């Protein structure tokens with residue numbers, strides 16, 4: 497039985513998409529069937545695995561009930577990795593979903609069967625706590641929170657944890673926090689070390705041991721439509737995401 501992970505943090509640019517794409521690719525590389533679901537209208541995860549922004553049907557049709565996950569999920573160029581692509585139309589779902597009673601369950605219902613087919617399903621969330629992210633948190637078993645190693649990293653985490661508690665209480669009692677992962681860590685700076693220490697002291701049980709370094713191979717990989725493990729398998733970034741994938745799989 498597979499598990500569904502939401503990759504969430506309402507801050508933009510903290511490494512959600514990078515983590516979703518690279519974790520999905522590492523899990524697929526290990527031979528497990530994985531599904532990457534892009535629920536961000538920016539489509540960065542979709543483009544990051546080499547797909548276009550206007551594939552039909554996409555996650556918009558999945559949420560509106562016009563298509564099933566079997567129709568929306570497409571095979572990527574990577575073995576074992578399937579993708580439910582986003583499109584810019586998804587921005588409309590932010591407006592339309594709140595008008596429909598019970599709409600926070602749309603994604604959960606649409607993904608009902610994925611645990612049978614995929615060992616891991618990763619949901620790449622947009623940078624907000626709006627209806628799309630709430631749908632992801634309702635559909636997920638676990639949430640993984642990337643935290644950028646920079647000043648203000650902790651700002652907003654309290655709001656995110658409040659939202660998680662609310663979702664757990666009202667909508668999805670099964671939801672647990674898989675962990676927080678420190679991203680874009682620059683070991684040369686004192687600031688990054690201080691921020692990492694602060695995050696670990698605030699959330700002692702929650703932070704993954706693996707730290708994702710700031711690495712140029714990670715940032716250039718999406719322009720080739722590839723995860724870093726295929727763009728440069730020998731880079732520090734590739735090694736870090738492999739480690740993280742192992743830790744996620746071990747923690748369960």
Ligand SMILES: Nc1ncnc2c1ncn2[C@@H]1O[C@H](COP(=O)(O)OP(=O)(O)O)[C@@H](O)[C@H]1O
Pocket residue numbers: 507508509510511512513514515540623679680681708709710711712714715716718733
């Ligand atoms: N470890 C890293 N090293 C270098 N650049 C990174 C790293 N992680 C993410 N980036 C870059 O930072 C930017 C924001 O990352 P992204 O994953 O898109 O964040 P989010 O999805 O949270 O908005 C992107 O340009 C991405 O390529």
Ligand SMILES: [Mg+2]
Pocket residue numbers: 512513514536540621622
């Ligand atoms: Mg993103």
